[in-house]
Amino acid sequence: MATLKRYPAEKKGELLELASIEDLRAMARQVRRDIVRMLSMANSGHTGGSLGMADIFTALYFRILRHRPHEFWQHHDQDLLFLSNGHIAPVWYSVLARSGYFSIDELGSLRQIDSYLQGHPTCEAGLPGIRIASGSLGQGLSVAVGAALGQRMNKREGHVFCLMGDGECQEGQIWEAAMSAAHYGLGNLIGIVDYNNQQIDGEVQNVMGIEPFADKWRAFGWDVHHCDGNDIEDFASTVEKIRASGAARPSVILAVTVMGKGVPFFEGTMEDNTNWHGKPPSKDDALRALEILGETRFGDF
Helix, strand or coil: CCCCCCCCCCCCCCCCCCCCHHHHHHHHHHHHHHHHHHHHHHCCCCCHHHHHCHHHHHHHHHHHCCCCHHHCCCCCCCCEEEECCHHHHHHHHHHHHHCCCCCHHHHHHCCCCCCCCCCCCCCCCCCCCCCCCCCCCCCHHHHHHHHHHHHHHCCCCCCEEEEEECHHHHCHHHHHHHHHHHHCCCCCEEEEEEECCEECCEEHHHHHCCCCHHHHHHHCCCEEEEEECCCHHHHHHHHHHHHHHCCCCCEEEEEECCCCCCCHHHCCCCCCCCCCCCCCCCHHHHHHHHHHHCCCCCCCC
16 A cells, blocks of 8 residues: 655645634635535545534634644644544545645645545644544544543643544444543543434434433533534634633533535435435535535635
8 A cells, every 4th residue: 555755844824813703604614615625526525514513623723722733743732633533524624724734725635546635534644733543433532532641641731622423422432432531530621522413324313322412421420511513603602611610520512513504405314415424516516505605705725
């Protein structure tokens, strides 16, 4: 198997600072445009979850995270983020590029041979922003627990964030990790669950019910918070509340989202949206979606 060359250290992206909620919403719309264009060009990938999480990723990278994109490998007091449900990589790639980790020119290479932007995040080429390969569902929270322990042992103040899918939480490893996080009192760990009740085989409640979901997290020793994951202000204020609380145990945010959010014909349940979970938009679908989303001042890649 060929090994990707290391990502050139000199290829940095433009650093952006977004001050207003209007700017954040416009960026989330641009991220959705990026996702649609990337997936259509690749003719492969996951549309629904990527679009549904655009608001959360935008809030994280442009308002919440303490991070320095151009010093990713050198800056040790930053917040750490791990994407466990790695199949929604397009939304992550978009915000990483848009916030300056690497050039937005890379976005057009999604899922291409020798691209740094594989269908699931990889780390072999040293692409800034990504610390681990992910997408084997259930494993990300274990990594985040180890990172949170390491942060505490090294007396670093940053928080560790782990993003997961609700269907992913059918995996037993999630709950082993949840138990260990509570055991070690990891107040610096924040889990974020994409709570959309959709997975590739149908509705979560029908494939393998996870309810009472919030009660399960509480029983495992976590503080539980709820928010609208498609409302940037609601999500950001929820994270800020957790930070301000000085929590002595791990916290999880159950963020309700709509799969395919932002493009009405991508939204809905599996039965009425032709399963956009793992389906890329056709060229015609992409043109329709881009017309709905509209251009932004940030411009397409």
